[in-house]
Amino acid sequence: MTNDKIAVNNLFFTYPDGTEALSNVSLNIAANQIFVLFGPARSGKTTLLRLLNRLSDLLEGARHQGDILFNGESVFRRNANVIELRRKISMVFAIPTPLPGSIRQNLTYGLRMAGIKDKVLHEARVETSLQQAGLWDEVKDRLDTSAFALSGGQKQRLCIARSLALEPEVLVLDNPTSGLDPLSTAVVEESLYDLKEQYTIVMVPHSVQQGARVADVAAFMLGGELVEVCTADKMFMNPQDQRTEDYITGRFG
Amino acid sequence: MSATKLETSTPDVSPPVRWGEKIIEGLIWAAGLSTILIVALIFIFLLKEGLPTFLDIPLRQLFGKRWYPIEGMFGLASLLAGTLLVTAGAVIITVPLGIVTAIYLGEFAPPWQREILKPLIEVLAGIPSIVLGFLGWVALAPIIQNAGAPTGLTAFTGALILAYMALPTIISISEDALYAVPKEYRDGALAIGATQWQTIWRVVLPAAKSGIVIAVMLGIGRAIGETMVALMVTGNAANIPAFGADIMFQPVRTMTATIAAEMGEVAQGSLHYSVLFGIGILLFLITFAINSLARKLVGGESVRRKRTGF
Numbered sequence: 001m002t003n004d005k006i007a008v009n010n011l012f013f014t015y016p017d018g019t020e021a022l023s024n025v026s027l028n029i030a031a032n033q034i035f036v037l038f039g040p041a042r043s044g045k046t047t048l049l050r051l052l053n054r055l056s057d058l059l060e061g062a063r064h065q066g067d068i069l070f071n072g073e074s075v076f077r078r079n080a081n082v083i084e085l086r087r088k089i090s091m092v093f094a095i096p097t098p099l100p101g102s103i104r105q106n107l108t109y110g111l112r113m114a115g116i117k118d119k120v121l122h123e124a125r126v127e128t129s130l131q132q133a134g135l136w137d138e139v140k141d142r143l144d145t146s147a148f149a150l151s152g153g154q155k156q157r158l159c160i161a162r163s164l165a166l167e168p169e170v171l172v173l174d175n176p177t178s179g180l181d182p183l184s185t186a187v188v189e190e191s192l193y194d195l196k197e198q199y200t201i202v203m204v205p206h207s208v209q210q211g212a213r214v215a216d217v218a219a220f221m222l223g224g225e226l227v228e229v230c231t232a233d234k235m236f237m238n239p240q241d242q243r244t245e246d247y248i249t250g251r252f253g
Numbered sequence: 254m255s256a257t258k259l260e261t262s263t264p265d266v267s268p269p270v271r272w273g274e275k276i277i278e279g280l281i282w283a284a285g286l287s288t289i290l291i292v293a294l295i296f297i298f299l300l301k302e303g304l305p306t307f308l309d310i311p312l313r314q315l316f317g318k319r320w321y322p323i324e325g326m327f328g329l330a331s332l333l334a335g336t337l338l339v340t341a342g343a344v345i346i347t348v349p350l351g352i353v354t355a356i357y358l359g360e361f362a363p364p365w366q367r368e369i370l371k372p373l374i375e376v377l378a379g380i381p382s383i384v385l386g387f388l389g390w391v392a393l394a395p396i397i398q399n400a401g402a403p404t405g406l407t408a409f410t411g412a413l414i415l416a417y418m419a420l421p422t423i424i425s426i427s428e429d430a431l432y433a434v435p436k437e438y439r440d441g442a443l444a445i446g447a448t449q450w451q452t453i454w455r456v457v458l459p460a461a462k463s464g465i466v467i468a469v470m471l472g473i474g475r476a477i478g479e480t481m482v483a484l485m486v487t488g489n490a491a492n493i494p495a496f497g498a499d500i501m502f503q504p505v506r507t508m509t510a511t512i513a514a515e516m517g518e519v520a521q522g523s524l525h526y527s528v529l530f531g532i533g534i535l536l537f538l539i540t541f542a543i544n545s546l547a548r549k550l551v552g553g554e555s556v557r558r559k560r561t562g563f
Contacts (some may be wrong), residue, residue, distance in 0.1 A: 055443060055444060058439075058440075060363075083447075084446070085447040087446035091440075091444035093444070095437055098441075099455075100438075100456065100459045102473045109445060109447070109455065110447075113445070113447045113448070162441075172504065
């Protein structure tokens with residue numbers, strides 16, 4: 001239990017319009033593994049991801065109950081530093097979102113905003129994070145060109161690199177390969193294996209198959225409830241719950 | 254095999270003409286063309302009436318200090334100075350205020366405040382300039398005079414009222430520009446640990462740059478072109494204000510006010526008459542220059558990106 005990076009305890013979440021998006025979700029995420037959250041649309045996956053680093057705060061009037069512990073401390077505690085939290089639990093979205101500016105600027109945004117001005121450190125982080133995201137070879141000669149000129153797959157890897165440049169503890173990926181071709185997808189998945197040496201990865205996969213390819217531990221969500229959570233082998237070979245099996249085998253819906 | 258068969262079986266007549274579409278296309282073309290035509294006609298008319306100004310009066314005299322039309326002295330320097338002072342004053346007041354208000358409305362204000370403020374700002378835009386001029390005359394001018402100025406009708410009085418007039422334009426266009434910044438940018442910035450202020454300053458504002466520049470441009474255009482307020486509250490004194498700390502607190506006269514005040518009393522076809530049109534040409538050129546400058550500042554690339562979505 002002490003090994004848990006993140007612990008979600010009896011979490012409920014209600015949107016401002018009264019929709020209940022999460023209902024009594026509890027799960028533990030151990031360090032240095034790939035934790036995959038999968039399930040049909042509107043099952044609460046993204047909501048849970050956005051709660052981890054309190055991006056959910058942006059929704060005025062939403063309510064939550066229960067708790068999320070990060071390194072044993074509640075992310076909702078009164079004196080929690082939300083900005084610091086988001087640097088440690090960094091999120092990448094389904095739609096790649098380069099920020100206006102060059103590739104280099106995109107990568108150093110987070111550092112500059114954290115008040116780190118050391119140029120040598122910037123350079124080092126730019127290179128390391130791009131290599132970790134598998135993008136270095138493609139962009140090393142044009143770091144100062146606009147990030148908007150990259151292809152979809154490159155943009156997404158840029159966003160992953162941008163999060164990595166902050167050296168977070170947890171990398172949260174919300175369907176990071178949506179809209180990517182199979183080759184780019186393979187590159188991203190490949191880099192995930194290497195990244196878990198250093199980071200804890202929480203990810204919503206693009207498909208059940210992708211989940212099965214990358215997961216160490218998997219959780220199946222349905223209608224805001226956690227149906228089942230277990231090791232990936234067990235989940236995708238021999239699920240305990242009938243609903244999980246139906247979904248995985250495609251008999252669902 | 255089947256492909257060639259398909260090709261040969263294609264009928265050799267063109268598809269039926271869609272008349273409805275043709276007509277709509279034509280109307281849109283005509284509407285677009287008429288704008289260009291009208292602008293061209295206005296410029297030709299201005300040139301025709303105003304050209305003698307630049308041909309008959311030596312340039313040295315034209316840009317001289319003395320504006321005494323009755324004695325045949327048409328020095329525009331004082332009018333240019335008046336317009337410059339009033340406009341610059343208005344812009345310095347209104348641009349920061351307008352952009353900050355737009356940021357507050359778009360990024361910080363809770364929904365209920367936005368619902369009250371936005372319609373109010375639009376009402377502000379609808380107040381006729383004569384009403385604001387009146388307000389400046391009876392309310393603002395005495396305050397400025399009591400504060401120590403020789404008269405209450407000064408460049409500053411005009412600048413303040415004009416700033417107030419340009420404010421709604423700048424606020425609502427800037428706010429639209431901020432609103433158009435995709436939500437993903439904000440999420441992306443917040444997700445890598447930006448504070449709300451850093452997100453606005455480093456991501457949202459740069460992304461909304463082109464819209465904000467357009468807002469400022471339209472605001473300046475409004476301030477330069479406004480006549481009624483300038484006529485009523487700037488003091489109508491065609492002289493170059495003495496340079497000093499109180500430069501804004503002296504009466505001036507703007508180019509627009511000069512045209513409005515004197516057009517009624519000149520003989521048509523006289524030199525004075527054509528000089529008034531000449532002032533119009535100058536105003537036209539100034540606005541054109543500001544537009545071009547703004548376009549340059551925004552940069553053609555980002556405008557195109559905004560329009561095509563790339």
